[in-house]
Amino acid sequence: xxxxxxxxxxxxxxxxxxxxxxxxxxxxxxxxxxxxxxxxxxxxxxxxxxxxxxxxxxxxxxxxxxxxxxxxxxxxxxxxxxxxxxxxxxxxxxxxxxxxxxxxxxxxxxxxxxxxxxxxxxxxxxxxxxxxxxxxxxxxxxxxxxxxxxxxxxxxxxxxxxxxxxxxxxxxxxxxxxxxxxxxxxxxxxxxxxxxxxxxxxxxxxxxxxxxxxxxxxxxxxxxxxxxxxxxxxxxxxxxxxxxxxxxxxxxxxxxxxxxxxxxxxxxxxxxxxxxxxxxxxxxxxxxxxxxxxxxxxxxxxxxxxxxxxxxxxxxxxxxxxxxxxxxxxxxxxxxxxxxxxxxxxxxxxxxxxxxxxxxxxxxxxxxxxxxxxxxxxxxxxxxxxxxxxxxxxxxxxxxxxxxxxxxxxxxxxxxxxxxxxxxxxxxxxxxxxxxxxxxxxxxxxxxxxxxxxxxxxxxxxxxxxxxxxxxxxxxxxxxxxxxxxxxxxxxxxxxxxx
Numbered sequence: 001x002x003x004x005x006x007x008x009x010x011x012x013x014x015x016x017x018x019x020x021x022x023x024x025x026x027x028x029x030x031x032x033x034x035x036x037x038x039x040x041x042x043x044x045x046x047x048x049x050x051x052x053x054x055x056x057x058x059x060x061x062x063x064x065x066x067x068x069x070x071x072x073x074x075x076x077x078x079x080x081x082x083x084x085x086x087x088x089x090x091x092x093x094x095x096x097x098x099x100x101x102x103x104x105x106x107x108x109x110x111x112x113x114x115x116x117x118x119x120x121x122x123x124x125x126x127x128x129x130x131x132x133x134x135x136x137x138x139x140x141x142x143x144x145x146x147x148x149x150x151x152x153x154x155x156x157x158x159x160x161x162x163x164x165x166x167x168x169x170x171x172x173x174x175x176x177x178x179x180x181x182x183x184x185x186x187x188x189x190x191x192x193x194x195x196x197x198x199x200x201x202x203x204x205x206x207x208x209x210x211x212x213x214x215x216x217x218x219x220x221x222x223x224x225x226x227x228x229x230x231x232x233x234x235x236x237x238x239x240x241x242x243x244x245x246x247x248x249x250x251x252x253x254x255x256x257x258x259x260x261x262x263x264x265x266x267x268x269x270x271x272x273x274x275x276x277x278x279x280x281x282x283x284x285x286x287x288x289x290x291x292x293x294x295x296x297x298x299x300x301x302x303x304x305x306x307x308x309x310x311x312x313x314x315x316x317x318x319x320x321x322x323x324x325x326x327x328x329x330x331x332x333x334x335x336x337x338x339x340x341x342x343x344x345x346x347x348x349x350x351x352x353x354x355x356x357x358x359x360x361x362x363x364x365x366x367x368x369x370x371x372x373x374x375x376x377x378x379x380x381x382x383x384x385x386x387x388x389x390x391x392x393x394x395x396x397x398x399x400x401x402x403x404x405x406x407x408x409x410x411x412x413x414x415x416x417x418x419x420x421x422x423x424x425x426x427x428x429x430x431x432x433x434x435x436x437x438x439x440x441x442x443x444x445x446x447x448x449x450x451x452x453x454x455x456x457x458x459x460x461x462x463x464x465x466x467x468x469x470x471x472x473x474x475x476x477x478x479x480x481x482x483x484x485x486x487x488x489x490x491x492x493x494x495x496x497x498x499x
Contacts, residue, residue, distance in 0.1 A: 006188040007041035011072035048203030056192040078156035091133035100409040142166040164198035332379035347435040404457040
């Protein structure tokens with residue numbers, strides 16, 4: 001451990017805001033959770049803070065910058081990585097998407113792909129790769145967050161909030177290994193836990209918070225002994241009356257805070273006025289919002305029309321010409337190995353503009369500012385305005401080639417990017433102005449004007465797909481929240497088009 005300060009919290013106090021809008025305007029806070037808490041985290045130090053989870057949660061949020069303390073401040077000299085199981089227990093995304101989003105904040109696209117492959121080597125991560133995070137056990141999520149912390153190097157401060165609490169005895173050695181690895185790398189670890197055993201085994205400095213106040217600040221061994229003595233005395237409580245009197249001074253001290261203002265100078269009733277209890281900033285914001293809502297309501301009730309058509313006042317009426325052709329643009333995807341148009345070979349699953357449908361069983365497509373008629377059987381007709389079955393990309397990923405499905409978030413992130421980014425990040429087996437194919441992978445990017453328009457990969461388990469979705473046609477188009485997924489069953493190909 002070095003005498004280099006990475007993080008410092010000075011005189012931190014925090015009280016939860018009440019749910020009532022009136023109480024917020026009058027600056028009436030709820031119970032005080034932190035009172036004058038100070039701590040310093042050094043480089044290579046494991047600082048253990050023991051308290052209830054609610055108190056630890058707000059310390060973590062203040063350190064991370066998510067919320068601001070009522071008084072005091074936090075000064076961090078380096079980036080902070082904050083990990084808490086309870087932050088993710090309701091996350092609906094699949095594990096691979098969750099990990100990709102988590103890593104995207106710290107790593108480059110190439111590093112993300114490499115890190116995801118390393119994480120998949122763990123059996124409990126691999127078997128849950130396509131499992132929603134909210135379906136994972138809290139133990140599994142705690143282990144995953146520990147391993148992720150080892151793969152991200154672009155930080156020097158790590159906050160582990162109640163991770164140890166969710167682990168089993170068999171996991172404790174791994175927890176200590178991870179903490180020791182961060183310590184050896186001279187990172188600062190803020191170990192927030194409600195289990196004193198975690199701090200006893202891993203920390204080298206101890207801070208005990210009781211009723212939101214610092215009750216002990218010093219060495220781990222002495223602090224643990226004092227805490228265990230506290231538990232021993234507390235265990236001797238026999239009835240409700242004794243429990244109410246237990247720690248009475250500490251309880252009164254935290255509740256007394258609300259009656260102090262202005263650097264803890266007591267104000268009696270004769271020294272205060274109504275204005276002292278008002279939060280002027282909140283009142284101003286509330287009045288502005290009320291004015292905006294009132295003006296919006298006025299516009300609605302007056303039926304103000306911003307389209308320019310107006311009401312009929314007996315004067316001249318402008319008639320909008322609706323006789324123009326309103327056909328929407330449609331597309332066609334090349335089926336088979338390729339298609340020859342105007343002497344140019346167009347690769348399979350390339351998107352062409354369809355400008356007309358003919359009675360002789362052909363489509364009229366536009367290519368290089370010219371029109372050509374091509375047989376309907378050689379193309380997959382695709383109209384974005386049509387009604388297609390709706391689903392999500394995550395639901396269809398199990399039916400794509402595992403090489404694509406296991407890292408689909410990485411491969412799809414290059415959609416709408418330039419051809420140069422594909423060439424710089426992958427090994428290319430073949431390329432032309434319409435398509436770039438990756439070496440050793442069943443993945444091709446389709447280009448238009450030098451930018452990636454769509455991505456194609458092979459399909460697997462099609463019988464299961466057709467049974468699960470009750471499909472019958474050889475060509476199936478799915479509408480996704482952010483694009484389309486098109487299946488060419490005869491050729492066993494998927495094409496994903498991002499809006």
